[in-house]
Amino acid sequence: MVVSAVGKVIVLQRRQRSLVRLFGHYLAPDVIKHMARSEQLPELGGDTRHVVVAFIDIVGFTKMSEKLADQDVVRVVNACFDAIGQSITKHQGYIDKYIGDAIMAVWNAPNTVENPEKAAVDAAHEIINLLDHIRQITDQQELDLRIALNAGPVLVGDIGGEHRRSFTVMGTTVNTASRIESVAKDKKVRLAISQSVADGLPKSYPLSEIWTGQLRGLSTDLSVYTLDVAEIYMESAPKDAERQSGQESSNLVEFPR
């Protein structure tokens, strides 16, 4: 009896650790630890917090999907998400969610990050440098990546109702990040960052303004920048020409949510 009860305690303790570890793949570990201790759900609701939000798109995904069997599409997506996720995590970012072929990631929530702008740009730069590796492991030479970063206040917390909850961030800062991605697409750069992200970077980072205008949903003009390094440009087309047209507004910029 004693032996069996003690043995069972050990088994159950191991199982609890295992469950917490397994669930940690789906939800922020801090949220899980809190639940395991308190045996309660976090309060629904949230706090306002300054974060950097990233949208990271796999470019050419739809085209690729048409050529591949379903199982291979998932294999390629997972290989991309795994490689990109490692860079995000290494640079202290949090993967908020996958939206189709895109990753939404956050810096400075739920964990504190000292300089979220620098951490996010460093991660983005590293991810873009992974492109050849990603093409190689997935055997998809036409894949490309596009990353948009925006900094600002968001609501952070548990969103949802009784039947489904998500720990996430929401607000204009998120929508704007998504719209900045359209600027990146328009300007054929792999990375586009907002003024607010640029302002948080060390002076040594080689920034180049690529666009100024009014994004849908914003009441003032916004400048969008990129890192002026060769691997950021999708085409080896003359960079100067692109930069010259950078001051014009674009009609292509649109985001539906």
Place this chain on the structure above:
Amino acid sequence: MVVSAVGKVIVLQRRQRSLVRLFGHYLAPDVIKHMARSEQLPELGGDTRHVVVAFIDIVGFTKMSEKLADQDVVRVVNACFDAIGQSITKHQGYIDKYIGDAIMAVWNAPNTVENPEKAAVDAAHEIINLLDHIRQITDQQELDLRIALNAGPVLVGDIGGEHRRSFTVMGTTVNTASRIESVAKDKKVRLAISQSVADGLPKSYPLSEIWTGQLRGLSTDLSVYTLDVAEIYMESAPKDAERQSGQESSNLVEFPR
């Protein structure tokens, strides 16, 4: 010793049940039960399955956000998501994720649903009938809802990498559902359903074609329908006029992902 070990077993068993229950708010219960039993993550990857995908948008959210304190925004969003989520769950749907102020839901994955088209349309109709209730509990008279439904094959399974996983669905069927929402917006209806959803409904459902054209990302024309009941129309404007213009293509239809 015996007592304390036996007591601990009871505590640990209760805690494990509690963890599984708490996690059920964040992840499909079937996936959790599988993990709790096997103490292993599900295989990454997926199967192809016929589902109905829904995008349910809170209309007027951005405008509302500007007027409210952050805490109130979260309170309103959560009240909406809770009320809508209850209808989805009642009609056998699964809440895949929250994307900003929108809900993405699925019928026939992970659980089998006998007639997913009917279940999804019934849920959508019920949700739209909840609008007055939602406006009342949130004290936001200007809130509105927009729902788009599409049926077709998707990839269902665990997506992601080592650092973050999601049980989700992906594929053209999902993107098309999102684009159909733009048709609903354009035509000022609260519900837009694709031909494939319409084909799966009982003959008694009063369908009305509102648009035919080529959505971005698709190579053939698609017809979009609505339920021809008063509460579906956002404006009490002449419905016939709207229906007459329903055959024209729209340039507004666009989805970025």
